[in-house]
Amino acid sequence: MKCTLLRFLAILAALGIMLTIAFFVHLPLPPYLDFQVLYLANQGILQGIPLYDRAGQAQMIAAGAGVSVDRVFVLPFPYPPWYAVVTLPLALLPIEVAARMWFLLNIAMLLVSVWLLTENWEPRKRLYSFIAAPLFLPVFGALFVGQYVFPTILGMALLIYALRYQRVKLTALGMALVTFKPHVGVLVLLTSLAYLLLRRDGFGRRAFWATALTGISLFAIGFLGDNQWPVAYLRSLFAFRDVSECKLCVSLPMMIANLVGLGFDQAMLIAGVLLLALSGLFLRTRPREWKDAGWVVAASTIVALLVNPYLQNYDFAFLITPFFLLAGTSRSRLEWLWLGLAFIVPWLGLGLFERAGNHSLLFSTLVLAAMMYRLDACNNAA
Numbered sequence: 001m002k003c004t005l006l007r008f009l010a011i012l013a014a015l016g017i018m019l020t021i022a023f024f025v026h027l028p029l030p031p032y033l034d035f036q037v038l039y040l041a042n043q044g045i046l047q048g049i050p051l052y053d054r055a056g057q058a059q060m061i062a063a064g065a066g067v068s069v070d071r072v073f074v075l076p077f078p079y080p081p082w083y084a085v086v087t088l089p090l091a092l093l094p095i096e097v098a099a100r101m102w103f104l105l106n107i108a109m110l111l112v113s114v115w116l117l118t119e120n121w122e123p124r125k126r127l128y129s130f131i132a133a134p135l136f137l138p139v140f141g142a143l144f145v146g147q148y149v150f151p152t153i154l155g156m157a158l159l160i161y162a163l164r165y166q167r168v169k170l171t172a173l174g175m176a177l178v179t180f181k182p183h184v185g186v187l188v189l190l191t192s193l194a195y196l197l198l199r200r201d202g203f204g205r206r207a208f209w210a211t212a213l214t215g216i217s218l219f220a221i222g223f224l225g226d227n228q229w230p231v232a233y234l235r236s237l238f239a240f241r242d243v244s245e246c247k248l249c250v251s252l253p254m255m256i257a258n259l260v261g262l263g264f265d266q267a268m269l270i271a272g273v274l275l276l277a278l279s280g281l282f283l284r285t286r287p288r289e290w291k292d293a294g295w296v297v298a299a300s301t302i303v304a305l306l307v308n309p310y311l312q313n314y315d316f317a318f319l320i321t322p323f324f325l326l327a328g329t330s331r332s333r334l335e336w337l338w339l340g341l342a343f344i345v346p347w348l349g350l351g352l353f354e355r356a357g358n359h360s361l362l363f364s365t366l367v368l369a370a371m372m373y374r375l376d377a378c379n380n381a382a
Helices: 002-023 036-044 052-065 081-086 089-094 096-115 123-135 137-144 150-165 168-178 182-199 202-225 229-244 252-259 263-284 293-306 311-329 333-381
Strands: none
Touching: 002 096, 036 052, 036 081, 036 089, 036 096, 081 089, 081 137, 081 150, 081 202, 089 096, 096 137, 096 150, 096 252, 096 311, 123 137, 123 311, 137 311, 137 333, 150 168, 150 182, 150 293, 150 311, 168 182, 168 202, 182 202, 182 293, 182 311, 202 229, 202 311, 252 263, 263 293, 293 311, 293 333, 311 333
């Protein structure tokens, strides 16, 4: 009880320090990039506007700016409602301060994730990992624009830690956090639930039902953001796809579809084929690693990043999980060379080809997938 109270006080103190920094240290962070979608949606909730009501949000923004509604464009909110409800306090701050607070929270979530992922590393390598993680290109970019990947990165790291050490409450929390980015996190969630059921032990059952109860709670919390959210959320997802038209998508299914002159709808079919093929490829080896929670989470993350047709460059920040898993098990110089290439090639692609270089992130994903598959196959042949 005393330890729990001390942890709670430590978290409150850390939040107080971050809020003080956000108010008084003018970090050069543009508030009107990706972060504004979350901020404006949350401001709408505080004013009684449903989360997925774009027309209501547009009227709110127009009234605040003193312009006509036709001069306002609002992106659909593409995330589940509990994401907005949990981050509502940010909307109480001026947007510049809120953007700085969000940046500091993201840094904190990233560092905690790295701490969990490198728990058995020697101190020097662990220190290097804290430096390397923010320098991975999609992580660096996501931090700068105020993207929304970091709660899910933290959820993945928490899942690995909690499953390994059989922590029921932390398992449920990790499962909840991976749903904050459902287009990647759902596969991780489903795979982790299967892992719990296949354990056939007391921890697996307790963690499964704790996760189910947490899911019911999130479903109920969603109505605080929008009282029609189950329908409105799906409508918002389709609207977001139509607005962006997947012009900036960085995905293997879209690359294959574009090469043969097809579009997004056909890329969805390609994604289904890839999902079956990759899942069968990993399962075919009957991996010993399926007994290890880190391998389960990392493998499902990689598969999600290879099969999802709707991915942006910042979604590849989730590669942090398999990166650190492989870095913790790599022994040969050749393995470290491949890891180094997977880390640096995205920066080279950006420098040489600008936005077109984002597709180099697929190279990194494929390298990590091949390394994980090789690790699995070698261990099972041993």
